[in-house]
Amino acid sequence: MSDIKDLKMYMCRKFLIILLPFLMLLTFGAPAQETDEDESDDSGGSGNNQQAAPAAPPQAEVWGEPGPASAPAASPANTGEMVSVPAGEFGMGCYGLVDGYCESEEWPYHKVYLDQYQIDKYEVTVAQYEDCVRAGACPEPERYSASDKWAKSCNYGNADRRDHPINCVIWQDADSYCKWAGKRLPTEAQWEKAARGTDGRAYPWGNTPPSCEYAVLPLRGPDSKPDEHGCGRASTWPVGSKPLDVSTYGVMDMAGNVSEWVVDWYDRGSSSTTSYYQNSPAKNPTGPATGKMRISRGASWNFWAMTEAARTSARHYQVPGAPDDRKRKTGVGFRCVR
Secondary structure (H helix, E strand, C coil), rough: HHHHHHHHEEEEEEHHHHHHHHHHHHCCCCCCCCCCCCCCCCCCCCCCCCCCCCCCCCCCCCCCCCCCCCCCCCCCCCCEEEEEEEEEEEECCCCHHCCCCCCCCHHCEEEEECEEEEECCCEEEHHHHHHHHCCCCCCCCCCCCCCCCCCHCCCCHHHHHCCCCCCCCHCCCCHHHHCCCCCCCCCHHHHHCCCCCHCCCCCCCCCCCCCCCCCCCCCCCCHHHHHHHCCCCCCCCCCCCCCECCCCCCCCCCCCCEEEEEEECCCCCCCCCCCHHHCCCCCCCCCCCCCCCCCECCCCCCCCCHHHHCCCCCEECCCCCHHHHHHHCCCCCCEEEE
């Protein structure tokens, strides 16, 4: 009988030994797995010679009015090819020897130094802007409508113009897109250097007067009828369509297709001696601190005064715009820098 009791005790102990690990697992959970890698500490170090992830670039300085408080998490897939503009000096403003025509706010011709930067090779296209709208970072611009006097010239929503520059955008739209793309709108000085280089040329290609041979402009300048705008197409063209409209750095369409928003406020000053150009910094100027108008640069497919407007030194100023103004900005688009 005692042998039977001993056997029962033995079987109970075996059962408990087998059951105990499962009871502990249910009670405390699985033990932490050991790893061959040490966790990184707050200083950015890591164990076992594992390379630390590269630090994120510092936040680019933003000039002008702020855009959205925060950008969406989605990263843009394709925000366009960029070209590099080297650091150095260039002549900014109207150069009377070659420009032939100067507005008072375009002079004096003065020396400016800029740090190195990159600029979009092409104007931002409809397809690229659509990506920003889908990501929730950009508002829709005015949509194409064949029945509307103004909107029929807008490219957004026209399936045949997805490779055309985005137009019918207000300044805030352009600012939002560039920030979403990890870039920013160029300063006026950055735009001008990318367009004219360092030799003071009147147009991106040199000093030959503009025509439809060189850029997307009105076919007959101030004598053009609406159906003669855009070199007779009555619209913009796909970006990069005019190989002669190229700057010494390889930047395309800076004389025509669409005029382009820059970040600067416009300040004409109360006299020729108080204008911004008279008193602007000699290094990396960013424009006046405040204003009512923003600057755009370059002529456009429907800007009749093409000889004057297509000059690399020409300055155009306009109200940044409310949403209702979009459809009237048929000749305005943008590109970005970083």
